[in-house]
Amino acid sequence: MCRYELLGRGLLYWQRQKSKANRDSLSRMLHEILLSLSGQPSPLFNVHSEEDIISENAFPLAPPEKALLASLSRLSKLHAGLRKHTALISSSHPSVICRAVATNISAQHLGNFQKKILDVEKAVLAEDSAYVGGYGIVPLSTIVGEFSPWTRRLEWLWEVVHFIIPEQGTGSAQGCTGAALINYLRTESQTGYVDLEEMALHMIATAETAWMRQLSTWLLYGTLPVFGKEDFFIQEDKSSDPDSSSAVTQFVMQTNLLPQFVSLQTASSILFIGKTLNHIKAKRTSSIAELSNGFSTSPVTLQGEHIKHLASLESPISASRLSNAIDSIRLSLSQSTLSKLLPLPKILEILAVLHDFLLLRRGEFATALVKNADSRLLERHRRPELFSARANTHTGLEGLVVKEGDVLSTLTQSWTELYSLQNEEDPADEALDLAKDLIRLSISGKDNGQVASSFSELSGADLTAELSDVLFDDLLFPTPTSLSVEVRAPLDLFLSTSDISVYSKIHSYLLGIRRAQIRIGDLWKHSFLRKSHPSPWGPPRSNSAFGQSKLALGRQRDNIRIRQMRPIWATGSASLFVLSEIGSFFQGEIVNGCWQHFREWIDGGISIASATNSRPGTSSSFKNKHNEDFLDEASAVDHPSYPTQRHDPETLTVAHRRYLSSLVQSLFLTDESFPSALRSLLAVIDRFIALIIRLENVQRNMDLETDEGVVDALADYPREERELWEALNDTRNEVEEGIQNVVARLRDIDDSRSGEGRKMFGLAKYPGGNSAIDRLNDASAGPHFCQYIPRKAAGVDWLLMKLDFGHANGSMGPIAPAVSEFVVMD
Numbered sequence: 001m002c003r004y005e006l007l008g009r010g011l012l013y014w015q016r017q018k019s020k021a022n023r024d025s026l027s028r029m030l031h032e033i034l035l036s037l038s039g040q041p042s043p044l045f046n047v048h049s050e051e052d053i054i055s056e057n058a059f060p061l062a063p064p065e066k067a068l069l070a071s072l073s074r075l076s077k078l079h080a081g082l083r084k085h086t087a088l089i090s091s092s093h094p095s096v097i098c099r100a101v102a103t104n105i106s107a108q109h110l111g112n113f114q115k116k117i118l119d120v121e122k123a124v125l126a127e128d129s130a131y132v133g134g135y136g137i138v139p140l141s142t143i144v145g146e147f148s149p150w151t152r153r154l155e156w157l158w159e160v161v162h163f164i165i166p167e168q169g170t171g172s173a174q175g176c177t178g179a180a181l182i183n184y185l186r187t188e189s190q191t192g193y194v195d196l197e198e199m200a201l202h203m204i205a206t207a208e209t210a211w212m213r214q215l216s217t218w219l220l221y222g223t224l225p226v227f228g229k230e231d232f233f234i235q236e237d238k239s240s241d242p243d244s245s246s247a248v249t250q251f252v253m254q255t256n257l258l259p260q261f262v263s264l265q266t267a268s269s270i271l272f273i274g275k276t277l278n279h280i281k282a283k284r285t286s287s288i289a290e291l292s293n294g295f296s297t298s299p300v301t302l303q304g305e306h307i308k309h310l311a312s313l314e315s316p317i318s319a320s321r322l323s324n325a326i327d328s329i330r331l332s333l334s335q336s337t338l339s340k341l342l343p344l345p346k347i348l349e350i351l352a353v354l355h356d357f358l359l360l361r362r363g364e365f366a367t368a369l370v371k372n373a374d375s376r377l378l379e380r381h382r383r384p385e386l387f388s389a390r391a392n393t394h395t396g397l398e399g400l401v402v403k404e405g406d407v408l409s410t411l412t413q414s415w416t417e418l419y420s421l422q423n424e425e426d427p428a429d430e431a432l433d434l435a436k437d438l439i440r441l442s443i444s445g446k447d448n449g450q451v452a453s454s455f456s457e458l459s460g461a462d463l464t465a466e467l468s469d470v471l472f473d474d475l476l477f478p479t480p481t482s483l484s485v486e487v488r489a490p491l492d493l494f495l496s497t498s499d500i501s502v503y504s505k506i507h508s509y510l511l512g513i514r515r516a517q518i519r520i521g522d523l524w525k526h527s528f529l530r531k532s533h534p535s536p537w538g539p540p541r542s543n544s545a546f547g548q549s550k551l552a553l554g555r556q557r558d559n560i561r562i563r564q565m566r567p568i569w570a571t572g573s574a575s576l577f578v579l580s581e582i583g584s585f586f587q588g589e590i591v592n593g594c595w596q597h598f599r600e601w602i603d604g605g606i607s608i609a610s611a612t613n614s615r616p617g618t619s620s621s622f623k624n625k626h627n628e629d630f631l632d633e634a635s636a637v638d639h640p641s642y643p644t645q646r647h648d649p650e651t652l653t654v655a656h657r658r659y660l661s662s663l664v665q666s667l668f669l670t671d672e673s674f675p676s677a678l679r680s681l682l683a684v685i686d687r688f689i690a691l692i693i694r695l696e697n698v699q700r701n702m703d704l705e706t707d708e709g710v711v712d713a714l715a716d717y718p719r720e721e722r723e724l725w726e727a728l729n730d731t732r733n734e735v736e737e738g739i740q741n742v743v744a745r746l747r748d749i750d751d752s753r754s755g756e757g758r759k760m761f762g763l764a765k766y767p768g769g770n771s772a773i774d775r776l777n778d779a780s781a782g783p784h785f786c787q788y789i790p791r792k793a794a795g796v797d798w799l800l801m802k803l804d805f806g807h808a809n810g811s812m813g814p815i816a817p818a819v820s821e822f823v824v825m826d
Helices: 003-011 020-037 063-092 096-125 140-164 178-188 194-221 264-286 299-311 319-341 344-358 363-380 384-390 404-420 430-438 461-466 497-523 545-603 619-629 649-666 673-708 717-756 773-777 796-808
Strands: 234-236 251-253 439-443 481-485
Touching (some): 020 063, 063 096, 096 140, 096 194, 178 194, 194 299, 264 649, 344 439, 344 545, 344 649, 404 430, 404 439, 461 649, 481 497, 497 649, 545 673, 673 717, 717 796
Antiparallel strands (some): 234 251, 439 481
């Protein structure tokens, strides 16, 4: 029997009305009320109007009755709108989580509302005294009061579906992600209404179940979910090289798709686990030989253990419990598979290459790189007109065109020089062979140093965004170049492209300082400028009046030049002293000190090489240390105060990011003013050196004209000398001003760090290592997760004290006025 027949029979009980017309009218009105609440169109309510207006054509109603029916009209519209919108979301939204929540709203909560309508109808038909009064009358206020709690509930559900689809009536189901919906529902569950809280928790359980199904596919098999993978926070890297021969797919992370209950450290572990499984799968499918060489595991057993960890999570998912489950999966995977896929010696090898060559621990590599780059530029641009045209430029190298072949040739010649330093008795330098195979020097655009702000990798995008925008990659060549390391599988589990980008910026930063030191030091090799040593003519020419006059003019000319060059040499000595002290502080105290501290933590004991040398390393010193640096963990030195610990690769990855973050901050690369001041000083020093070298060439040609009679009719050397002296004295003042600006900025850094009372390393912003500090300090992080605390280097006051001491001893030289005396020898 259909509900309309039941409702018709129930209305027959209303025989005690004053008139048959009234009874029919009231029965039809109650009939229409229940039908409209069920979502059916009814002439009682105006469905075409946004306001809750009662139609006057169907039933003659008094104003109090209209006011009572207004709330039921609102419920009717909400119910119909929710049915329509949830059907749209369930059929067209790209997010599986949003579809699941919409289906839950339609089936569970709207189903409960429909069940309430049927219960009221059943009670009316059964003449329940709670609804039916005397003479079979059903008060309208009773019906309205029965559905009044559902107004708040449906209004809240209406806000939820409009959060999923912001614009009503559009066919495009875009604008909301699964993570955003989970975060929204978690916030909405913190309400004062018990019924709304229960509904929110029920939808949270549905959303998190859908999210856990996506997560389990990634954690158990290393593959992205089949449905709704665009909404998952791990995506395929579309920016990777499509021509790469590697069979391993690269993955990146999108933070805007990450739920709030997943910390960045946990997300990093999730990414690491899935990438590891993907590597293993690629190894198995690419070569059967590699399958038999130690990559075989028991995936069924591992998946069973991992499923137990995931099944233990209950909704609402706790951040600490999820972190513990992910840590357990990561540790079990590390102990079974990663120990063979990514062993510790392989990680130490790539770290040693980064430290020795990109961080310039091997000083001969930086020297060879600078010398060969300068030689290559001179070979390709020896034309005199180019030198005269570049004499007035800022760096002396502007306008030069550098090709890819010049850059490759420079690196090749540098490797040749490093190999030539080896003796036949020396053992093979495996680190040098590995560096030659992995290190690339290439030309990059101006935007290469600007790291994109989009979250391409969890491991370093925030750090690269914090780096200063000042670029140092155009100092080695006038065209921006970048020295990088090719990261091959499976080392890309440990190093990301963002990490290599940070290393490249540090390399160009340190190499710019080292290059300026080398070029200023080479000025003292120009004996023609530094001292006068003419050979005497001898008799009979020296006994004549003409000869004695020539000798006197020569001595006068040399004395004037020496007097003019004294402030130039003083400025050169001061700049060399400042750059040497800054370079020694960066290289010895920060780079080498942080590296040794990091190695001690990796070894779990006292580092074998405990001495910190501020001078750049050499090839011989590297060979003496090579065998000790690459010892296996089993042969590490035991010490009672330092317990030996084994770190899994993901823990090493987090520690390495902390180490890199502390290195960047200690080098002041996150400061805005110091890199800019240092970059300006290096640029003006380049111009200073170019002008001195050009002045030497001009004075040589003037002496040939004066002493030997070799005249160049196309050149006006006296006029060019005057112009060079004017430019040189202006540049000298700029160099001294640049030195003062660098020292002043160092004082500002020292004052800010001591005045604010903050720590040397603020590690709260760096993902994967810094943002996880609170979780790592918490007991829920697990006993196997050993955090790495970066070394706190010496403060800036240590460097300022040495600079002040050098200034007191006159090493930095006084700031003398520019020399305005110009002499032209006829």
